[in-house]
Amino acid sequence: MKLKATLIFSLLLILVLGLSPMMSTAQTVPTPDEDTMVVAIGGEPGSMDPSQVGGATGGINFYILWHLFGTLYELGQADGAIDPYLAHSFTVSEDGTEWTFHMHEGLTCHDGEPLTAEDAAYSFNRMADPANGFTGNSAGFVNSSIGFVEARVDGELDVTIIANKPQNRAMRLGLISEVMIHCKDSYEAMTMEEAARNVVGSGPYAMGEWVPGEYMRIDRVEGFDLRNTYFDEIVWRFIPEPSTAVAEVITGNVDILKGFPATQFNAINNSGVAEARSYPGTTRIYVGFQLNPDAGFRVDMPSLGADAIMETDVRVALQYAVDVHAICENLLLTTCQRATSLVNRPNNHPTLEPYPYDPMKAEELLDAAGYPRGDDGVRFSLDLKARRTTGAGGSDVSLAIAQFLTDIGVQTEVVFLESADFREQLIFHQLGPLYMGGTGGSKWSAQYDMADIPGHLAGCAEAETNYTHWNNDVWCDGWDALPALTGDPEAERALEIAMLEEFYNDPPWLMLYAGPRLEAVSNRLDYKSRADFFITAYDAKLKDDM
Amino acid sequence: MHKYIIRRLLLTVIVIIGVTFLTFISIHLSGDPTLFYISERASREERLEAQRRLGFDRPLPEQYISFLVNLARGDTGNSLLHRVPAFGVVMERMPATLELTICGFVFSTVVAFPIGFVAATKRGTMTDGTLMLAAMFGQSMPSFWLGLMFILFFGVTLRWMPVSGHVPFIKPLLEGNTAEAFANLPNALRYLAMPVVTVSVFSIARNSRLIRSAVLEVLRQDYVVTARSKGLTERTVLVRHAFRNALIPIVTVIGLQFAFLLSGVIVTETVFSWPGVGRLVFDAINNRDLPLVQTAVVLLAILFVFTNLIIDLLYGVLDPRIRLE
Numbered sequence: 001m002k003l004k005a006t007l008i009f010s011l012l013l014i015l016v017l018g019l020s021p022m023m024s025t026a027q028t029v030p031t032p033d034e035d036t037m038v039v040a041i042g043g044e045p046g047s048m049d050p051s052q053v054g055g056a057t058g059g060i061n062f063y064i065l066w067h068l069f070g071t072l073y074e075l076g077q078a079d080g081a082i083d084p085y086l087a088h089s090f091t092v093s094e095d096g097t098e099w100t101f102h103m104h105e106g107l108t109c110h111d112g113e114p115l116t117a118e119d120a121a122y123s124f125n126r127m128a129d130p131a132n133g134f135t136g137n138s139a140g141f142v143n144s145s146i147g148f149v150e151a152r153v154d155g156e157l158d159v160t161i162i163a164n165k166p167q168n169r170a171m172r173l174g175l176i177s178e179v180m181i182h183c184k185d186s187y188e189a190m191t192m193e194e195a196a197r198n199v200v201g202s203g204p205y206a207m208g209e210w211v212p213g214e215y216m217r218i219d220r221v222e223g224f225d226l227r228n229t230y231f232d233e234i235v236w237r238f239i240p241e242p243s244t245a246v247a248e249v250i251t252g253n254v255d256i257l258k259g260f261p262a263t264q265f266n267a268i269n270n271s272g273v274a275e276a277r278s279y280p281g282t283t284r285i286y287v288g289f290q291l292n293p294d295a296g297f298r299v300d301m302p303s304l305g306a307d308a309i310m311e312t313d314v315r316v317a318l319q320y321a322v323d324v325h326a327i328c329e330n331l332l333l334t335t336c337q338r339a340t341s342l343v344n345r346p347n348n349h350p351t352l353e354p355y356p357y358d359p360m361k362a363e364e365l366l367d368a369a370g371y372p373r374g375d376d377g378v379r380f381s382l383d384l385k386a387r388r389t390t391g392a393g394g395s396d397v398s399l400a401i402a403q404f405l406t407d408i409g410v411q412t413e414v415v416f417l418e419s420a421d422f423r424e425q426l427i428f429h430q431l432g433p434l435y436m437g438g439t440g441g442s443k444w445s446a447q448y449d450m451a452d453i454p455g456h457l458a459g460c461a462e463a464e465t466n467y468t469h470w471n472n473d474v475w476c477d478g479w480d481a482l483p484a485l486t487g488d489p490e491a492e493r494a495l496e497i498a499m500l501e502e503f504y505n506d507p508p509w510l511m512l513y514a515g516p517r518l519e520a521v522s523n524r525l526d527y528k529s530r531a532d533f534f535i536t537a538y539d540a541k542l543k544d545d546m
Numbered sequence: 547m548h549k550y551i552i553r554r555l556l557l558t559v560i561v562i563i564g565v566t567f568l569t570f571i572s573i574h575l576s577g578d579p580t581l582f583y584i585s586e587r588a589s590r591e592e593r594l595e596a597q598r599r600l601g602f603d604r605p606l607p608e609q610y611i612s613f614l615v616n617l618a619r620g621d622t623g624n625s626l627l628h629r630v631p632a633f634g635v636v637m638e639r640m641p642a643t644l645e646l647t648i649c650g651f652v653f654s655t656v657v658a659f660p661i662g663f664v665a666a667t668k669r670g671t672m673t674d675g676t677l678m679l680a681a682m683f684g685q686s687m688p689s690f691w692l693g694l695m696f697i698l699f700f701g702v703t704l705r706w707m708p709v710s711g712h713v714p715f716i717k718p719l720l721e722g723n724t725a726e727a728f729a730n731l732p733n734a735l736r737y738l739a740m741p742v743v744t745v746s747v748f749s750i751a752r753n754s755r756l757i758r759s760a761v762l763e764v765l766r767q768d769y770v771v772t773a774r775s776k777g778l779t780e781r782t783v784l785v786r787h788a789f790r791n792a793l794i795p796i797v798t799v800i801g802l803q804f805a806f807l808l809s810g811v812i813v814t815e816t817v818f819s820w821p822g823v824g825r826l827v828f829d830a831i832n833n834r835d836l837p838l839v840q841t842a843v844v845l846l847a848i849l850f851v852f853t854n855l856i857i858d859l860l861y862g863v864l865d866p867r868i869r870l871e
Contacts, residue, residue: 029737046628052629192629212821213712214711420579424577463589
């Protein structure tokens with residue numbers, strides 16, 4: 001027996017000693033060092049095809065592809081900035097429908113081929129080609145938002161984007177800046193399946209290693225001089241559980257983490273390893289009033305509450321009932337400014353004051369509107385439809401708002417819906433009478449934010465993205481008139497402001513705030529946080545480099 | 547025996563049709579998957595076009611039958627999110643899940659047996675009470691919480707263990723890179739430690755209680771009394787007579803335990819950022835990636851059925867009186 005045990009022990013010893021020389025080649029999980037930055041993201045990219053970027057589920061690939069591909073112009077980090085990138089300038093035709101971008105000389109694709117106007121035109125035409133079946137941000141949103149017709153090569157470095165209508169310059173430039181320029185020869189040679197897994201980019205970093213479910217490493221492209229880059233490698237680790245991601249930050253294994261539970265703010269700051277940041281984002285958080293007269297809840301189960309919110313006076317009254325600052329401070333553990341419309345700062349209305357928290361006034365206005373408290377103290381009842389989520393538009397915020405409304409006699413019950421149900425009812429204008437909403441916005445164009453509610457030409461109340469079914473002629477006529485004013489920025493802005501006033505006075509939203517973004521950043525990094533969805537990791541550097 | 551195996555394999559087909567049908571229905575009950583694959587600002591026309599491209603505009607029976615026909619041909623379709631064949635996406639995650647499941651299975655079995663055995667042989671003593679109390683705690687602790695506590699204590703506070711991540715062992719082995727696989731082994735074990743313990747705690751607790759009661763049941767049998775009266779040593783009585791006869795109910799549960807671990811590692815994989823099938827399926831369900839969910843369900847169902855088949859075959863080995871017909 002003893003002999004057997006000794007034999008087994010010896011074999012194990014030999015095995016371990018035998019393995020020792022191989023240890024140097026052993027794989028491990030990438031960690032930060034002076035050449036490597038590690039960014040944690042909550043999901044993992046699906047397709048890495050640059051034309052399939054974004055969309056409802058694939059937004060996570062935006063973070064990475066943003067570093068692998070260049071765009072003609074780039075959404076900058078400063079408020080409202082849209083900076084030249086692969087193109088150094090552009091000209092616009094007199095009728096505003098043809099935008100010609102002049103690209104830099106000497107650019108190359110990651111496959112070594114020259115990057116020219118032909119590649120840029122190919123990128124636009126490829127994403128818009130219905131035969132390719134793309135459903136992401138470019139094909140599903142940019143394409144229709146700019147009224148894309150085609151992209152034309154006008155010279156080796158000149159590409160013209162042709163649209164079917166003139167449009168606000170900032171909005172169009174921003175949207176064009178979301179289309180990633182890829183390299184024609186390589187992508188023409190790939191099947192759609194190959195393009196989903198293989199990246200031939202045009203940006204400051206190239207695909208290094210992709211370990212599905214774990215991480216993606218991208219490597220700095222030598223000679224790319226349109227942007228300063230500081231790390232040889234950026235590793236994107238896919239860490240789905242926020243608490244785990246925070247633990248990785250605290251142990252120094254992750255440099256940047258965008259989004260974490262607010263309750264862990266102090267834990268990060270107290271670690272001495274990283275800084276927790278909180279700043280206003282661009283996602284507009286609001287409570288929507290469903291104004292669709294044919295909504296199922298209104299037709300099938302008529303109620304006083306569902307009718308009441310159809311009245312402007314009632315919707316204004318309810319604005320005074322919610323203490324937005326208390327919600328931000330107590331639930332989101334940050335401060336935030338209440339919105340006055342659907343447009344983010346700095347493009348919002350310059351003088352409108354946010355509705356203050358004044359429950360007495362809310363009660364007075366509801367009395368005046370003909371909805372006094374009943375014997376049971378209730379004026380009318382409403383359901384607030386919400387998703388079970390955390391964060392700026394999360395479950396606890398919904399519950400708090402319901403309580404604020406109940407306090408002024410509007411008995412409000414939160415009804416949690418499964419995500420797909422919520423989305424389906426939202427898109428078909430059936431969600432309500434109240435719903436907890438959140439929609440992406442920008443810092444670079446008022447009209448980008450206003451585009452949720454288009455004019456009569458696009459259906460106005462019937463338009464799919466007008467989720468509240470708001471039917472306001474001042475707004476919808478105004479939207480239709482905006483394209484004609486693109487040559488006169490002052491008149492264009494004046495009309496925007498008039499429309500925003502209308503939104504304020506006849507609100508389809510119970511206005512809340514721009515959802516705060518939380519970001520953890522390693523103390524070793526000099527890194528600028530962005531308000532919008534993106535992460536610009538390529539220009540982060542070690543503090544010693546400063 | 548052969549007839550039995552063939553019959554069981556035919557039953558597998560019915561099981562697979564059943565689970566794919568239920569998966570299909572449950573995904574569609576929660577809304578149109580198309581809505582997850584279009585921009586939140588997509589127009590009605592764009593939505594309808596996307597629906598057509600993804601094939602969700604066809605009647606549900608037609609969609610389902612089409613899936614089954616393709617499945618019979620070995621084609622489970624492309625993942626909607628990854629836009630590559632779903633089978634490949636699932637298979638590239640399978641090794642990581644197998645690492646976690648096999649290690650969890652071995653660990654929980656190796657730990658549960660002595661606990662259950664000692665508790666049974668020391669029935670009514672403080673040792674028995676302590677072990678069963680610990681087992682009750684083990685069964686009561688949610689793995690999500692336990693995983694986070696491990697991370698907090700061993701990963702963040704003591705810094706003994708990596709917080710999350712994975713170093714592959716089975717994958718390079720399957721690819722023929724034996725040297726790489728063994729070079730990875732020490733790191734792989736470090737990264738495996740906390741997830742394995744997390745995923746095993748419940749199984750250890752349940753199995754040790756089951757083993758205890760199975761052994762106790764056997765110890766009351768006449769043949770154990772006979773063995774003792776023959777003058778055999780207590781060790782021989784326990785190991786040769788009691789243990790083997792207690793194995794049948796234990797094997798049933800422990801065998802199923804493997805399948806349970808296989809399908810139940812979702813939470814552990816999520817907490818420890820483990821790149822396995824569980825996490826993949828969880829994300830796929832959230833994204834209504836129907837082809838991916840269906841593919842994973844089919845593969846897991848096949849594994850489940852085969853595990854059951856192996857358990858049934860083991861009965862005959864353990865107890866020659868049992869004949870499989």
